[in-house]
Amino acid sequence: MTSIFDQYEQDSQRSKQVAPPPIRPDISSTGFIQMKMKEDGPIFTKQKVNFLPPDKITHLSVSSNMIVIAMSNNVLLRIDMKYPDKPEEIDISKYITNMKLSGLFLDPLGFHLLLALVSKHNDNPPAELFYLHRKTTKLKQAGKFRGHEITAVGWNFGNTSEVTSGPILLGTSKGLIFETEIGLDGDKIFNTSLEQYWRQLPNYLPLYGNKEVEGLVFDIGKASKPPITGLEFHKIPNTDKYIIIVTTLIRIYQYIGSVSSSDEKPLLQQIFSKYLNMKERFNQLESSLPYSKMQFFYPGPGAFPKSFGWLTETGILYAQVDPKVDPENVLVNQQMILCPETSLIGSGTSETGLAPLSFILTEFHALLLYADHVKGISLLNQDLIFEDIYNDAFGKLVNITKDPMTGSIWAYSERTVFKYKVIKEDRNVWQVYVDRGEFELAKQYCKDNPAHVDQVLVKQAEMLFKNNDYQKSAMIYADTHSSFEEIALKFLQESQIEALQVFLKKKLEGLKPQDKTQITMIVVWVVELFMNQMGALRGDQTSHLHNPKYTELQKQFDSFLAIPKVEECIRKNRSTIYDLMASHGDKDNLIRLTIMHRNYEEVIRQHLYKTNYMEALEVLKSQANKDLFYQFAGILLQELPRPTIAALIAQGSQLKPSKILPALVSCNSDEKHAKEVIRYLEFCVYKQGCQEQAIHNFLLSLYARYKSDEVMHYISSQGQDVTMVHYDVHYALRLCQEANLTRACVQLSALLGLWTTAVDLALTISVDLAKQIAAMPLHHDDELRKKLWLKIAEHVVREKDDIQEAMKFLQHCDLVRIEDILPFFSDFVTIDHFKEAICNSLQEYNQHIQDLKEEMEEATKAAEVIRKDIQAFRNRCTFVLARDTCNTCDSQLLLRPFYVFPCGHRFHSDCLVAALTPMLSMDQQTKLADLQRQLTTISNRPEDTNSVISVSLSTKDQIKADIDDLVASECLYCGELMIESIDKPFIEEGDYERVLKEWA
Incomplete structure (x- = not known):
């Protein structure tokens, strides 16, 4: 048999195309472009399975990619989707004689299959239940349930065993609910757990006819005995609670409770037991249909159900499954979804009174099955979005089902099987949520599409704006790509300045650092808005500070200024912001801003502008920019001389006195300021050791x-x-002269070497001062000293006419004699006044003459001794023996010209010259070389005439005499040259290696 899933075909179907809302022009200008590479296909696409059944299909069940198809010829077709080319055919004719298949139930794992059989004509034979395991082809009868028509099965979704089904619930056509556990043990069906359930059942057992019903856990209808059309139970995640949902033709029941032990049997009896003596709680919808359908939507394999649907004649009761909202009701947000009466095929088509045969749920849609078509409706807005018309050749549609584990959707008619593929069913969900005003959910389903997110935000902002919630609207508008000017104008038209500020600040947060122009524009605008608001609240200089609204506004403004992006912008546009604040007269905020940005220059300027000199000085002291001291010290010294000077002194060596000098010069107009300036200059001179001439000159001028x-x-x-x-x-001398400070002029004149002037000035003050100047050891000119003392003596004699005082000068200065001062006295002075002085002077002269005589006698004696020595030296001779050698080279002395010194040392001429040359000065060496060259030249001349010879000889002798003066004036070993060379090494630095080798 060829594959039955290898080919598919599309049939007639219609989908409602939901066009997205148009993109606003301002969005497109920002980069969002409404563009599609291709049109999206329909959400639901039908695929016909290439399968031709041998007989009519009556039932189909699918789970975990395992499909079981039942046909009217009593044949089961079991297909594993992993191996679609290998279907299994199971003949069940021998099991259902005079019976028909009423229900086909497959567990979530696809391993356990239950077949419910009923009599074709009457109650004889009674209803039966058969079990078929996935690994066998033989049906096994569940005899315990004979006589009970099973209409619903509540499978255990937590079961993972392929051998047993785990605890399950069985619902019957009489409203009874059984709990059992079935499985296959070899060729036999085991149901031992059912017997265990029977033994553990409570004494209360409802009656079925006239006998007790074994294995029963609950009776839904009791007296009415309605058939159970839907039955499911689930364990609430992370709890010990279970929920059981049961539906009948017109009612839906919920049973919620905890299970003390998961190993206790029967398991769910623990939940039903608390409802045995309680009044039943249910939801009821009137319906005349002989059936109702219950469906759940599972977000994933084995997951807890997310939503619930129940189909009745009225429509679909749709609800979210949430056990956290109400402990007694897990079906929350219930709503009735009416079945559509219109058609997408033909505008006037109507189906009044027709109810769907079945339905399935997806996350956002429901597919409704009718006899000849399938419709898809949105669970969010109940719009008909899909319709699929079936060909009569396929026969009537029987049912539609969904794999609870994989989510695949299957529909089948009497002759054909179809599969529906769901393609991006959440594509337009965000639009539905937008229309419903559920914007947060809309954002979740935009799939990070920036264009869709932007549209959701715009709709949300518009709604908030209409509801007068302007600030929230502004926050959201700022996240959109709407026209900046348009949104700002909207808030301005409504006079919503606070909302506009929120919009601008939020917009500022989204700008990148490179958007400098936009950042600057927004920052300036927001500052302007704040200035306007605060200006309106500023009644006078003090009252506004106690206004709570003003205080709050100030806090908001401070927070805005503290934003890093705003700080950077203000730093780069400082003058603009400052001018803006100044134009509003808000000096407080201007100062606060400058402090925040460490623009201390502007802070000080503002304080000075407001005549807050002490505050300005405090700011100046607290900052580290020393240039500001030079800039503002002059103004502050005028107003606060003492504190300012204290601040300058506190800065110590960090300030350069020469740079602060202009400020000091500008504020010494009165004695009060001058004294403070002097205090700072004294600090610089005496404490800091300042040596700058300008500082010293200024200090001296102030002194x-x-x-x-x-x-x-x-x-x-x-x-x-x-x-x-x-x-x-x-300069100092000129200052002192102008100030008539004569004593200082005396000192300065003496310092300049103007001794005569100094003495003249000193004599105007006191003779003692003049004596001090004359006695100063700074001059060593005896003639000058004598002149100064004579000037003092003249002053004393002529001005004071004090002879005794004049005589004392002879004791103070040894250069002045009595004869020097005699001319200063008048002609009428008698010699008696000078008798003692003259005698002393004559005695000194006499003693001086005697000393000179003695010196002359000693010189004469010395000269006589020298003459005798010279005479004796002329007659002295030295004997040179043949064996005598040169003291330098140790060769015989008589071999070459030689020198003999009185001390007895003997040297060859060339040896002496060689040894003596390094000791001579550079000039002497040059002269010696020149003399030797001249001597060689003369010696090599030819002897032509006697005159020439005599001249040459005399010249030659002179040259030799000059050479002798250089090299033979003193002994090499005994003369001064040897003494002067005592510090020179015996071995020259360059001769070390040679000498070491010779010694080695």
Whole structure:
């Protein structure tokens, strides 16, 4: 048999195309383009299975890719989708004689199959239940349930065993619910657990006819005995609770409870037991249909169900499954979805009164099965979005089902099997949620599509704007790509300044650092808005500070200024922002802003503008930019001289006095300021050791004007060496002359070497001062000293006419004699006044003459001794023996010309010259070389005439005599040259290696 799933065909079907809302022009300008490479196909696509059944299909069940098909010829077709080319045919004719198949139930794993059989004509034979395992082809009868028509099976979705089904629930046509566990043991069906259930059942057992029903756990209808059309149970994740959902033709029941032990049997009896004596709770919908259908949607294999649907004549009761909302009701947000009466095929088609035969649920849609077509409706807005018309050749549609594990959808008619493929069913979900105003859900289903997200945000913002929730609207508008100008204008038209601020600040957050123009525009605008608001609240200079609204506005403004992006923008556009604030007269915020951005220059300017000099000084002291001290010290010194000088002194060596000097010069207009300036200059000079001449000159000028008594102290501290003082002496002398500080002028004149002037000035003050100047050891000119003392003596004699005082000068200065001062006295002075002085002077002269005589006698004696020595030396001779050798080369002395010294040392001429040359100076060496060259030249001349010979000889002798003066003036070993060379090494540095080799 060829594969039955290898070919598919498309049949007649219609889908409602949902066009997305148009993209606004402003969005397209920002990069969002509404473009599709191809049209999206329908959400549901039908594929016909290439399969021709031998007889009519009556039932089909699918789970875990295992499909079981039942046909009217009593043949089961079991197909594993992993091996679609190998279907299994199972003949069940012998098991269903005079019976028909009423239900086909396959467990979630696809291993356990239950077949419910009923009599074709009457109750004889009674209803039967058969079991078929996946690994066998033989049906096994479940005899315990004989006589009960099974209409619903609640499979155990937590079961993972391929051998047993685990605890399951069976619902009957009489409203009874059984709990059992079935499986296959070899060729026999085992149901031992059922007997265990029977033994553990409580004493209360509802009656079925006139006998007790074994294995029964609950009776839904009790007296009415309605057939059970749907039955499922699930364990709530991470709890010990179970939920059991049961539906009948018109009712839906919920049973919720905890299970104390999962090993206890019967398992679910623990839940049903609490409802035995309670009034039943159910939802009821009137319906005349002989059937109802229950479906769940599972988000994944083995997952807890997400939604629930129940089909009745009225429509589909749809609800979300959430056990967290209400402990007694897990079906929340219930709504009735009406079955569509219109058709997508033909605008006027209507199906009034027709109810679907069956349906299945997907995440957002429901597929409704009718006799000849299938419709798809949205669970969100109940729109008909899909319709599929079936050909009569396929026969009537029988049912539609869904694989609970894989989610595949199967529909089948009497002759054909179809499969529906779901393609991007959530593609338009976001639009539905937008229309319903559920914007958060809409964002979740935009699939990170920026264009769709933007449209959702725009719709949400528009709704909030209409509801007058302007600030939230602004927050969301800022996240959209709507026209900036359009949105800003909307808020301005409504006078919603706060919302506009929110919009601008949020928009600012989304800008990148490179968007400098946009950032600057928004920052300036927001600052302007804040200035306007705060200006409106600022009634006067103090009352607004206690206004809570103003305080809150100030906090918001401070927070805005603290944003890093705003700080950077203001730093780059500082003047613009400052001018803006200044134009609103908001000096407080301007100062706060400048402090925040460490623009201390502007902070100080603002304080000075507001005449807050002390605050300006405090800011100046707290910052680290020393240039600001030079810039603002002048203004602050005028207003706060003492605190400012204290601040300058506190800075110590960090400030350069020469740079602060202009400020100091500008504020010494009165004594109060001058004294503070002097205090700083004294700190610089005496504590910091400043040597800058301008500082010393300025200090000296202030001393001369305001503290003249300090001038002499200052001059004395600088010393009496004109090259070592740090002030301009000439400038200082001029200042002192202008200030009539004569004593200081005396000192300065002496410092400049103007001794005569200094003495003249000193004599105007006191003779003692003039004596001090004359006695100063700074001059060594005896003639000058004598002149100064004579000037003092003349002053004393002529001005004071004090002869005794004049006589004392002879004791103070040894250069002055009585005869020097006699001309200063008048002609009428008698010699008696000078008798003692003249005698002393004559005695000194006499003693001096005697000393000179003695020196002359000693010189004469010495000269006589020298003459005798010279005479004796002329007659002295030295004997040279043939065996005598040169003291330098140890060769015989008589072999070459030689020198003999009085000390007895003998040297060859060439040896002496060679040894003596290194000891001579460079000039002497040059002269010696020149003499030797001349001697060689003369010696090589031819002897032509006697005159020439005599001239040459005399010249030659002179040259030799000059050479002798250079090399033979003293002994090499005994003369001064040897003494001077005592510090020279015996071996020259370059001769070390040679000498070491010779010694070795």
